[in-house]
Amino acid sequence: MTDIQSAGPLGQPGPLHGEATSLPPGDGPSTERNASLWADAWRELIRNPVFVLSSVAVLAVMSMALAPWLWTSLDPQDCEIELGRQGPGGGHFFGMTKDGCDMYASVIYGSRPSIAVAVLATLGVVLVGILTGILAGYYGRWVDAIISRVVDIVMGLPFLLGAITLLALWRKREWYAVVAVLIVLGWPLVTRIMRASVLATKNMDYVQAARSLGASDLRIITRHVLPNAIAPVIVVATIALGSYVAAEATLSFLGVGLRPPTVSWGVLITHGTQWALSPGHAYLLLVPAGLLVVTVLAFILMGDALRDALDPKLR
C-alpha cells in the first residue's frame, strides 16, 4: 500500500480536486437531501398528517392488545347473562354484549386475539415470503422454477375459499390453526413481490461490483440485496396486517375462525351481525365493527403513505 500512501496529490491537482473543492463545504449537489433514503422517507412521513394519524391509531390498537388494562379497569369476564344485549347507558357507555359483558371492555380485550393472529400471520408470511423470494430471485434457475411453480399453485387457491376448506376440517378452531392457514395461503404474495424486487436489485452494478471483489453470496444478500429490495415488502406487510385483522373477523363470521369462549373482534362482530337487524341492537355490530374498520384503515393508510415515501418513481 506504500505506493498509494505516498501518492498524495497527483500531477494535476487542480482539475482532479476541482470538482470536490468547488462545492461549498458540507454541501452535496442536492442540499435538500442530506441523508440516506430511509431517513429521507422518514422526514417525508412525519410531515404527512395521514401517516401520523394512522400510526397513532396503530399504536393505540397495539397498546390495547399488549396492555388492555391501560384502557379499561373493567373485567370483560365479569358478565351477567341477564344484562345481555342491553343498549348503551347506565355506566356502560357502549352497552353490553350478547352475553351481558361490558362491550367496551370486551372490545378492548378482544383486540388481543385479533391483533395476535394478524401479527403472527404477517410475521410468518413475511419470513417465508422473504426467504423464498430471495432464493428464487437470487439463485434463479431450478430453484426459481420450483418456487415460482409452487407460488402459482398456491395462488391457484382463492384465499378465502382455501381458508374455509382447510379450517372446515379442523374441528376445534384454535388460534394457531387460523394463523397457520393464513400463512400457508398468504406467503406467495410476498414471495412474488420479493422475487421481483430481488431480480431488479440483483442486476444493479453494485452487486456485480461486490461480486467482482469476491464477496460471498451471504454478504451480497445481506449487505446489498436485502436492504435495497425490502421496501416493497414492508409496504405490503403493513397492508397485510390490516387485511389479516379483517380476515380473522370474516373467518369467525363464516364459523371457521376463532369462536367463543375466545372473545375476539371477529367473534363480537359475528354476534353483532346476528342481532343487528333487530331494533335497538345495531350497536352490537357497530361498536366492534367500527373499531375493526378504524384499525384496518389505519394499517392501509400507513402502508399507502410508506409506499409513497419509499417509491422513487414519485420523487
Add this chain to the structure above:
Amino acid sequence: MTNTDTTATAAPKGRGRRHTRLADVDPSATLLDVRDLKVEFRTRYGIARAVNGVSFSVEAGETLAILGESGCGKSVTAQAIMGIVDSPPGFVTGGEVRYRGVDLLKLSRQERRKARADRLAMIFQDALSALNPVFSVGFQLGEVFRFHRGMSRADARKKAIELLDLVNIPAARQRVSDYPHQFSGGMRQRVMIAMALALDPDVLIADEPTTALDVTVQAQIMNLLAELQRDLNMGMILITHDMGVVADVADKISVMYAGKVVERADVHDIYADPAHPYTKALLESIPRVDLKGQQLNVIKGLPPALTDLPRGCNFAPRCRYARDRCREDTPHLYQVTTPGGDGSGRTPRGSACHYWEEVVAQ
C-alpha cells in the same frame, strides 16, 4: 417587420387573452423565431428556471443546432416550442415563439394542436419509449392521416407504407404491421422520423435523435435527416450535446448553459474562434478521433442548480476568465466580430461574456 409583429408586441405580457390565428401566417416572415422564451418548473424544492430568456431563429432549409449538456434546458426549449411541456410542474412564463410571424404561444388550444400536426414536428431521443408499445407502427403512422386528413384505414395504411419506404425501412409492406419492440434501435428511430414527416412539416425539431444509437447507425440516421431536410426544405432544430455531430450537419449553433444561450454563431466561426469561455472549454475538453496526444482541459465544478442560480454570470464559478464583475453583472449577448471569421457574416455572432474579446484573442 409585419403587422402581426407590432400587435403582438403591444399585447400585454403574459399569456395574452386575445388569440392570434394560424391563418395569419406571413410567408415572408422568419420561419421560426423564438424570442426571450422562459420556462420554469415549480417543484417542491423551489422554482427551477429551466429556460431563462432564450432567443434564436431558423429559416427554411437551415439547420440550427442547440448545443448543451444535460440539464441546460435544451430539451425543455424544444418542448416549449412544440407546446408539450408537462404542466404542471412546467410553465411557459414568457417570450414568443413566432412561426411565420404568428406567436404560437397565443394560439387557442385547437389552433396550437393544428400547428403541431401540420407545421411543426419533433423526433425524440429514445424511440422505444416514444412509440406506443401496444399499437403497430402502421397504426401509429396511419393515425395521423386518418385523424388530420380524414383518410380511410386502407389509405392511411398505404401512406404509412410510403413513409416507411421514404425513411429506407426494408420490406415496408410487411413491417408496417409490426410493433415497435420488433424493430432495432436504428429502425425505430426511422419510424420516429417517418411519423414526424407525415404531414410535411416546415419545422423539424430533433431532440438528441442519435444519442441512444451506435456510431454506424448514427451516421445512417444523420445522413437520412440531412437528406430529408434538404429535399423537403425544412428548417431543422437539432438538439444535442455532441460537438462532433453538430460540426457535421449544423449551419449555425446556439450554445446553452443553465437555461440561457451563452453563445451563438455560424458553425465555422464557433469552432474556429469560440467567443464564450464555456464553448471554448467544451471544445478543449473533448478528445478527437483524428488527433493523438491532445491535452484534455477540464472544466472544474458542476453546472449550477436551476433552483439556485448564482448572481451575475451563471458560468462564472467555473470560468477561468471570471472576475468580480462577472459575479455581479449578468452579461447580455454581446455582438461579436471575429478577426478570423471568413467575413461572409452569414450569422450575427453573439457571446454572453463580458470578456469575449479576451476569449477570442487567446
Add this chain to the structure above:
Amino acid sequence: MTHAVTSGGMSAGEVVLEVRDLVKYFPITRGVVFKRKIGEVKAVDGVNLQLRRGETLGVVGESGCGKSTFAKLLVSLEKPTSGGISVQGQDISRLRGRELTRARRNIQMVFQDPYTSLNPRMTVGDIIGEPFAIHPDVAPPQDRRRRVQELLDLVGLNPDHINRYPHQFSGGQRQRIGIARSLALKPEILICDEPVSALDVSIQAQVVNLLEGLQDELGLSYIFIAHDLSVVRHIADRVAVMYLGKVVEVGTDLDIYDHPTHPYTQALLSAVPVPDPALRGHRDQIVLEGDVPSPANPPSGCRFRTRCWKAQEICATDVPALEPRGGSDHPSACHFAEERDVVHAID
C-alpha cells in the same frame, strides 16, 4: 509480432494478462417445464489478446459486439465456455472459492453507470472499505478508515466526506468513488467498462485525466472498453476492434486510427464525427447498410460480410484469420485487407 508498443516505460513488455481462445456462449432455452436449448448467443467467440504492464488496451465495438461480456469474463463475473484467462501466468478462469477470491485482487473493474454501481444504502466509507471487509488480511480493521480516506484523497475527493451517501455526490464524483473502490486491493489490472460514457462531456475529461494520472502514478494496466472511439484514441496505447464476438483488427493506436485495414474498422472510424466543420465533406465517408446481425445467428465465414462492400464468395465460406495482411504489419481479420485513411481529410 511487432505491435507491442507500451507506455509507462519501467517494466514494459511484461505480459500481465493473457486471453487465449476465449469463448462465451449463452444458451437460448425454451420450454415450459423442461428447458431445452434451442440455440446459443455467441457473445464472445475466440478472442486472443495480451495486456502488458503499464499499458492501456482499448477495446472498441458497437452494442452487441460482446465487449461487455468480455469485461465480465475478465473479472470472473461470468465463467467462460472455453479458453483461458491468465493473470500473471495464473489461469483464473478455472479457479473457484478462496483461490478465486485471492486472484480477484489483481484484476478489478470500473463500472459504466456511476448511479447503479454504488449501493445507495451504504456510506462512501463502507463502499470503499468493502474490499477490506472481504479481504481482511489486506488491511487490519483499525487501519481501514485511514486507508479509505487515502483512497478518497487519491481520486481527488475530500477525505472528510467518508460518511456521506452516494446520492450526495454528482455523477463525476460517484465515478471517482467507484475508481477508489476498485483500487483498494492494489490491483495490477483495471478493467474499465465504458467508464465515462454515462457522464456529461465536461465531466468526462476529469475522469479520463484521473485514470491517466493513476496509471502513471501506480503503474496500472488498463483494459479500456468503450464505444466512443475518440476517447479510446486519447487514452489507449493499443486498440482491439470487436465485431459480433470476434476481434477483427488489433494494433497500436497509430495502426488502427491512421492505417486501418479492416473494412469494419474503416466504416466505424469514418462514422465518428469530428468536431471540426472545416473537415465537412472532406473526409472519406462510409455509411454501412443495416444493423448488426444477431449474435444468436451470426453470418457464416466472415461475420461482417453481410454489411461489407468488399464481400466476395470466399467471405461466406472461409473465416478470415486475424493476421498481418495487405502490406500492413498489424493483424486484421479480412481476406481483402487494405489500408484506407478515413479519419483525416483527404483533400
Add this chain to the structure above:
Amino acid sequence: MGRYVIRRLLQFIPTVVGAFFLLHYMVSAGIQLRGNPARAFFGERTPSPEMLAAVKRLFNTDDPCLAQEGNPLHPFNPCLGLFVERMGNVAVGDFGTDYRGRLVTDIFLSAAPVTLRLALIAILTEIGIGVLAGVLAGLRSGGFIDYVVKISTVLAIAIPVFVLGRMVQLSIVPFARWLRDNGASDDVMGLVAVTYKLDYPWLSLVIPGIVLGVLGLATTARLTRTSLMENLRADYVRTATAKGMPQRRVIGVHTLRNSLIPVVTNLGYSFGVLLGGAVVTESIFNVPGIGGVVIRSVRFNEGPVVVSMVTILVIVYLVVNLIVDMLYAVLDPRIRYD
C-alpha cells in the same frame, strides 16, 4: 400468439394438478392430525361402527392411508394413492355426494345460476364503476374527484364484506319500510329487499351484487388511477400530443389501453376474491347459491362436501384466469411475440 396460447395451456395443467394436490394434501394432513370428519359429523353422539364406516365411505374418507398411525410419514402422509383416485374421480366429474346421497355436482348445478347472476352484477359493478372512477381520479389527480375516490376506495377496502352487507341492510330497512308505506310497486320492493326473493331473481340480487363488487371496485379504481397517472407521463403520450392528436384521443386511445393492462391482469386474482366474497355475501343476504351450500356444509360438519365444492370453484377460478391471460396477450403485443 399461437405459441403463447399453447405455453399458457401447458402451464395450466400442472397448476390445476398442483392446486388439487395442495388441497388434497392439506385435507389429508388435517384428517390425520385431527381425526376423520365422519366422526365430527355425528357431533356429540357416538355412532355405531357400521354407521361410522358408512359415513366414511360416503365422504370418501375411508382410505386406510388416512389412519395409518404406524406409517413414518403419519400424520403428514400425502396418500398419493388416494390422490390419484380422487383425480380420476374429478376427471370424470365425480365429486361425491352429501350425507343424504345427493350428488355434489347436482347441488352445484342447481345453486350455480343464482351465484352466476350475483357474480355478474358484481363484476359489472367492479369494472364499470371501478374503471370510470379510476380514470376520473387519475386525470385530475389532486382534485376533488380524486380525493373522493381515494377516501371511498380506502374505506371500501377496510370494511369486511359481511360488515358492509349488514350495514347496507341496516340502512335499507327503514327506507324499504318508507317505500312500502308510500305504495311503491312490487318491483321496487324486490329491489330493496334485504334478502333474496325467488320472485325477483335479478332485482333482489342487485344490492347483494353491488356489495360483493365493492371490494373489487375499490382495487380496480386504485389500480386504474395509478396506472393511468404513470402512463400519462410516458414518452409515447407526449409523442401522441406532438402529433397533434386531441386530448381525448391521446387519453382515450394512447393512454387508456396501456393503463388497462395491469387492471386486466388483476381481474383474474380479483375473481378469486369475488368467489370468497360470494360465500360471505350469500350468507348475509340469504342467497341460495353455492356460497350458501358451502356455509351450510360447514355448519353441518360436512367437510368433504366443502372440499368438493371448493374443488369445482377452483377449476372455475383457474379457467377464468386462463381466459384473463389470453385477454392480456390481446392487449399487450409484447407478450404475444415473446
